[in-house]
Amino acid sequence: MSVPVAxxxxxxxxxxxxxxxxxxxxxxxxxxxxxxxxxxTLAIEDVSVIPMDGERVLPGMTVLIGGGRVLAVESSAxxxxxxDAMRVDAGGRFLIPGLxxxxxxxxxxxxxxxxxxxxxxxxxxxxxxxHTLDFRDSVRSxxxxxxxxxxxxxIVEGLPPPEFAAVIDTAGRAIVRDSLDGARVVREQHAAGxxxxxxxxxVPAAAYRGIVAEARGLGIPVAGHIPFEVGLDGAFxxxxxxxxxxxxxxxxxxxxxxxxxxxxxLRSRTLAWAYGDLSRIPALAQRTLEAGSWNVxxxxxxxxxxxxxxxxxxxxxxxxxxxxxxxxxxxTERMSIPWMSNFTAGDFEAAMDGFAVADSLIRALVAxxxxxxxxxxxxxxxxxxxxxxxELVSAGLSPYEALRSATVNPARFLGREEGAGMVVAGSPxxxxxxxxxxxxxxxxxxxxxxxxxxxxxxxxxxLDAMLEEAADR
Numbered sequence: 001m002s003v004p005v006a007x008x009x010x011x012x013x014x015x016x017x018x019x020x021x022x023x024x025x026x027x028x029x030x031x032x033x034x035x036x037x038x039x040x041t042l043a044i045e046d047v048s049v050i051p052m053d054g055e056r057v058l059p060g061m062t063v064l065i066g067g068g069r070v071l072a073v074e075s076s077a078x079x080x081x082x083x084d085a086m087r088v089d090a091g092g093r094f095l096i097p098g099l100x101x102x103x104x105x106x107x108x109x110x111x112x113x114x115x116x117x118x119x120x121x122x123x124x125x126x127x128x129x130x131h132t133l134d135f136r137d138s139v140r141s142x143x144x145x146x147x148x149x150x151x152x153x154x155i156v157e158g159l160p161p162p163e164f165a166a167v168i169d170t171a172g173r174a175i176v177r178d179s180l181d182g183a184r185v186v187r188e189q190h191a192a193g194x195x196x197x198x199x200x201x202x203v204p205a206a207a208y209r210g211i212v213a214e215a216r217g218l219g220i221p222v223a224g225h226i227p228f229e230v231g232l233d234g235a236f237x238x239x240x241x242x243x244x245x246x247x248x249x250x251x252x253x254x255x256x257x258x259x260x261x262x263x264x265x266l267r268s269r270t271l272a273w274a275y276g277d278l279s280r281i282p283a284l285a286q287r288t289l290e291a292g293s294w295n296v297x298x299x300x301x302x303x304x305x306x307x308x309x310x311x312x313x314x315x316x317x318x319x320x321x322x323x324x325x326x327x328x329x330x331x332t333e334r335m336s337i338p339w340m341s342n343f344t345a346g347d348f349e350a351a352m353d354g355f356a357v358a359d360s361l362i363r364a365l366v367a368x369x370x371x372x373x374x375x376x377x378x379x380x381x382x383x384x385x386x387x388x389x390x391e392l393v394s395a396g397l398s399p400y401e402a403l404r405s406a407t408v409n410p411a412r413f414l415g416r417e418e419g420a421g422m423v424v425a426g427s428p429x430x431x432x433x434x435x436x437x438x439x440x441x442x443x444x445x446x447x448x449x450x451x452x453x454x455x456x457x458x459x460x461x462x463l464d465a466m467l468e469e470a471a472d473r
Contacts, residue, residue, distance in 0.1 A: 038067030042429075042457055043081040047090035049073055050439065051423045052097055052407050055400040057439065063095060063423065063431075068455040070419075070427040088457060093449055094437050096403065097421050098122060098147075098430030100410035101385045103244055103296050103375025107131055110473040111381045112139065112146030114322075116458065117466040118382030119448050121430035122410060124375070125151040126198050126224065126244065129172075133193055145453070148430075150414060152198035152223070153189035156182070156211065160202050161264060168202075168339060176203060179210030186214040196221040196241065201264070203227040205234065212238040228264055232284075236291035242413070244375070245298050246358055253280050253357065267342050270305055273354025276361075285364035294413055296375035297362055299391035300384050304334050305351040319383045322471065327379035359395035366401055373413060374406040386446045399442040429455040 042065040049058040051073065062079035064072040072079070081087060098121025105127050112135065115123060125132045128151035136149035158176055160168040174185045186197055197215055199208065199222060208230045215222050221241035226232055226248030235248060250262045250269055253276035262272040288295070303314055311331050314320055320328070334340050365372055374392065376384035385406065392402040411421030419427040431452040436444035451458045458466075 038069065038071060040064045040066045040071060040082050040085045042066070042088070042452070042455060043079070043085045044088045044090050044095060044431075044433070044452075045079070045081070046076050046092055047433070048092055048094045048437070049423050050094055050096045050403075050437075052403065053422050053424055055398075055439065057094070057437065059092070065429045065452065065455050069429050070423060070425055070431075072425050073423060086457060088433075088450070088459075090433060090449075094434040094444070095423055096432050096434060096438065096445075097407040097423055097427070098432055098451070098453070099385055099406045099445070100124070100147075100374070100421075101376055101382075101388075101406070102242075102373040102410055102413075103298050103377045104381065105377070106381055108473075109135070109144070110470040112144055113466040114380075114382045114470045115147045116145065116451055116453055117463040117470070118385065119432040119445065119451055120147055120382050120385055121432075121451070121453055122148040123150075124410075124414075125149060126377070127155050128152045128194060129154060130192075136195075147453075150195040152196050153192060153194040155198050155200050155224070156185055156203060157200040158202035158204045158207060158227070173200070176207040176211070178204065179206045179213075182207035182210030183214035186211055186218065186220065190215075190218045190220050194220075196223050198224040199227060199240075200225050201228055203230070205229040208234070208238070212240075236287060236293060239291065240293055242294045242296055242373070244296050245301065245377070246295060246361060249284060249361060250276065252284055253277055253361075265342060266339055267347060270351050270354065271347060273357050274350065276354065276357035278357065278360055281361050281364045282368075284361070285368040285370055288365055288370040289368045293370070294409075295362075295365055295370070295372045297358070297372060297392075297395075298375050298377040298388070299358075299362075299395065300376045300378045300388045302355060302391070303378065304331065304340070305348060307348040307352075308345065319380065319387065322380040322383055322467070324379075330379070362392070363396040366397060371409045371413070372405050373409050374402070386443075389442050389445055393442045399439050402442055403438060403445075429453075 044063040047061055047063060049061045060076050061073055062076040063070060099119050100122035101120050102124045103126050104123045132151040136151055138144040139146040139149055155173045156176055157170055157173040176182045176185055189197060197211060197220060208227055212222055223242040224244055226235050226243060232248035232252060250272050254262060254272045255277055258275035260271045260275055262269045315331060335343055362372060374385060374388045376388050378384050389402045389406060392405060393399055408421040423431060429452050432448060433450040434444050435447035435449050438444040449460055
């Protein structure tokens with residue numbers, strides 16, 4: 001039976017025993033402190049739990065869920081499942097926490113169901129507006145079905161240098177020129193209810209100082225790119241919460257006599273990575289840890305820097321079939337994008353030489369304890385996160401470290417409650433049931449048998465229906 005996504009988007013979620021979709025009201029909510037223990041409403045039986053409180057698998061478990069939370073994780077042989085609870089026989093499959101994509105952009109409501117259908121139960125939007133506030137608040141209230149949302153407001157940017165003014169689009173961005181501008185924009189976005197401030201490349205140093213000072217006073221984080229006038233040193237000193245795309249590091253890695261030097265344009269910064277000095281990486285990783293900054297490498301973005309032969313091969317994959325026509329044109333017509341207009345076909349071959357340097361930096365950050373988080377910044381929404389996890393493993397992280405980047409680490413970064421990003425008693429019941437063990441092969445995160453969101457169970461039939469309707473819309 002097909003379940004219309006439109007029905008799910010109006011507090012009518014799909015509650016499913018395996019193979020039997022049934023429409024039901026979304027009633028799950030966190031129990032109030034001091035209230036009676038939540039009633040068990042869902043039991044996932046004979047499941048191999050990957051709790052993410054360490055690198056381990058707990059086979060033969062039953063996970064009891066009620067009130068939107070994990071109530072118990074215990075041996076199936078000893079579990080006491082109430083007669084009125086929905087029972088899901090996992091058949092030994094693997095249960096992990098819901099996944100988080102910590103760098104997304106979208107404007108369409110259909111994306112909410114797409115995220116859930118691909119196991120993404122939390123997202124961080126890096127360029128927002130009133131529509132993203134509406135999405136966030138409607139999901140929190142239960143009016144819409146979707147992932148937990150944290151959103152920035154409009155990107156905070158400075159005016160680009162005159163020589164790049166024609167190729168840098170500032171439409172829809174909050175333009176700042178000095179510290180007063182910076183402080184004003186922070187006040188406005190904080191008052192509007194945004195969760196953090198996103199800064200961009202051309203923010204002047206004075207404006208950045210105003211942004212940081214005002215944000216600190218209001219208790220709202222600053223995240224995003226590393227403004228050219230500020231540099232990595234300035235961002236570290238300011239306590240910038242997260243750094244996107246490994247921005248800022250390249251100026252510290254490339255020797256002054258290297259044949260390619262980073263500049264304000266994307267092409268020069270992309271090609272300069274091939275000349276990074278690996279001996280400089282450990283100190284940078286240690287400084288990142290001491291500064292308390294987190295990194296979101298967005299390795300999926302590499303696809304736009306790869307040669308046509310590799311892009312064409314990717315566009316022929318099943319994953320890419322979930323892109324809209326506009327998304328596909330982003331790849332097939334990339335050299336017509338203003339900020340990529342100075343790339344040549346040869347540059348896309350040369351760009352791959354720098355990937356190994358960035359991979360070394362990512363490994364060093366993780367080894368030093370300077371956490372990274374999974375984020376994509378690319379289409380297709382939802383599916384791209386699984387590619388990001390695969391890219392992180394290809395960069396040298398273990399599957400467990402890659403999983404942490406999409407579960408435990410985002411929960412810690414966002415200050416979520418104890419147990420968030422894990423599968424332990426008290427955790428929010430945002431879970432993904434997989435056909436295979438992702439600790440053995442990270443690609444198993446794609447093999448989704450079911451998703452739990454706020455304690456409500458969606459089986460494969462329902463997830464496929466959500467994907468189909470999202471594609472239609």
